[in-house]
Amino acid sequence: MSESLKKHIQKLIAINDDDCTGILSYFTMMKATKKEDLLTAGKICKSNFFVSKGCLRLFFVNDKGVEETIQFALEHWWLSDYTSFSAQKPAEFFIQAVEKSEIMVLSFSAQEEMLRRFPQMERYFRLVHQRAHAAFQFRIKFLYTLSREQLYRDFARRYPEFVQRIPQYLLASFLGLTPEYLSEIRSRKIS
Amino acid sequence: MSESLKKHIQKLIAINDDDCTGILSYFTMMKATKKEDLLTAGKICKSNFFVSKGCLRLFFVNDKGVEETIQFALEHWWLSDYTSFSAQKPAEFFIQAVEKSEIMVLSFSAQEEMLRRFPQMERYFRLVHQRAHAAFQFRIKFLYTLSREQLYRDFARRYPEFVQRIPQYLLASFLGLTPEYLSEIRSRKIS
Numbered sequence: 001m002s003e004s005l006k007k008h009i010q011k012l013i014a015i016n017d018d019d020c021t022g023i024l025s026y027f028t029m030m031k032a033t034k035k036e037d038l039l040t041a042g043k044i045c046k047s048n049f050f051v052s053k054g055c056l057r058l059f060f061v062n063d064k065g066v067e068e069t070i071q072f073a074l075e076h077w078w079l080s081d082y083t084s085f086s087a088q089k090p091a092e093f094f095i096q097a098v099e100k101s102e103i104m105v106l107s108f109s110a111q112e113e114m115l116r117r118f119p120q121m122e123r124y125f126r127l128v129h130q131r132a133h134a135a136f137q138f139r140i141k142f143l144y145t146l147s148r149e150q151l152y153r154d155f156a157r158r159y160p161e162f163v164q165r166i167p168q169y170l171l172a173s174f175l176g177l178t179p180e181y182l183s184e185i186r187s188r189k190i191s
Numbered sequence: 192m193s194e195s196l197k198k199h200i201q202k203l204i205a206i207n208d209d210d211c212t213g214i215l216s217y218f219t220m221m222k223a224t225k226k227e228d229l230l231t232a233g234k235i236c237k238s239n240f241f242v243s244k245g246c247l248r249l250f251f252v253n254d255k256g257v258e259e260t261i262q263f264a265l266e267h268w269w270l271s272d273y274t275s276f277s278a279q280k281p282a283e284f285f286i287q288a289v290e291k292s293e294i295m296v297l298s299f300s301a302q303e304e305m306l307r308r309f310p311q312m313e314r315y316f317r318l319v320h321q322r323a324h325a326a327f328q329f330r331i332k333f334l335y336t337l338s339r340e341q342l343y344r345d346f347a348r349r350y351p352e353f354v355q356r357i358p359q360y361l362l363a364s365f366l367g368l369t370p371e372y373l374s375e376i377r378s379r380k381i382s
Binding site for chain 2 (some may be wrong): 086119126129131134136140144145
């Protein structure tokens with residue numbers, strides 16, 4: 001489980017095996033079952049999650065009681081409610097395992113201590129968040145320009161495996177579609 | 192101009208005045224006129240911009256030739272096309288000064304060299320991007336849940352000065368409204 005995190009760190013920054021071992025000692029490993037809750041809105045988000053295997057999602061519950069998915073995290077992605085995590089104040093989002101998952105969990109205090117001892121990890125997390133920042137710039141562009149059907153087609157083209165893998169009602173909520181409309185789109189042939 | 196950046200750095204990380212002077216030497220200062228272009232889509236985004244005074248925006252031009260604003264950067268915000276900047280490949284976005292602005296400009300090569308010499312700045316940028324990541328999680332939530340009118344009311348409540356300051360057609364494009372509809376909303380009393 002820790003091997004995939006080690007590989008990811010060594011892909012982004014230059015770091016030796018000994019330091020990596022020290023860094024990994026700040027994490028706890030966790031196996032989550034499908035639909036297991038890792039964060040509930042109203043509670044403080046105490047952890048930053050790295051997905052070794054499986055998939056997590058960040059969502060909220062709208063006024064009508066419907067869950068709306070903001071982000072998915074597949075293998076090698078980080079996920080947290082960063083407003084709650086950074087300030088250690090109550091979260092507005094939920095985090096849940098979409099499927100059976102293996103997760104490397106870094107608590108807020110462990111992260112702070114680890115960054116003090118291994119400041120080179122600041123670069124790693126800078127790159128992780130800079131990539132997320134870049135991805136969100138495009139996400140907003142797509143939300144502004146593509147029709148709902150185009151959003152799905154574009155997503156399916158870029159992440160074909162993902163579309164096969166996750167439940168369709170979750171994909172629908174992520175793309176802002178009703179499950180019925182998504183099913184209709186999928187059954188249509190592309191002209 | 193550099194004083195506001197120095198203050199911002201010292202607010203986020205512990206750093207002495209001498210190191211700050213060394214860090215600031217990697218920046219160039221720039222005065223931009225209203226509507227001056229700092230990045231054009233198709234060109235490589237060579238710089239990361241810190242706004243000391245004024246306001247920048249990141250936008251793209253849609254299929255109909257209409258500009259759509261993705262992000263604004265007011266005083267003490269950073270802005271760049273982070274996909275283009277990180278990989279030094281052609282940009283898909285434009286960056287323009289919304290009003291007369293004073294900007295601290297950090298080129299890609301200067302940033303890399305500065306981070307090698309002052310690795311504590313990795314923490315500063317990690318915090319900058321982590322905040323942006325957190326802000327985008329909420330931005331998506333608002334886009335999914337609020338009506339266009341609520342988006343404007345929420346925005347005006349949180350950033351009253353900003354709404355007074357920037358041209359209404361830009362605010363409309365940022366909120367995904369037509370300028371006419373925004374004007375209609377503004378003229379309505381809140382019940």
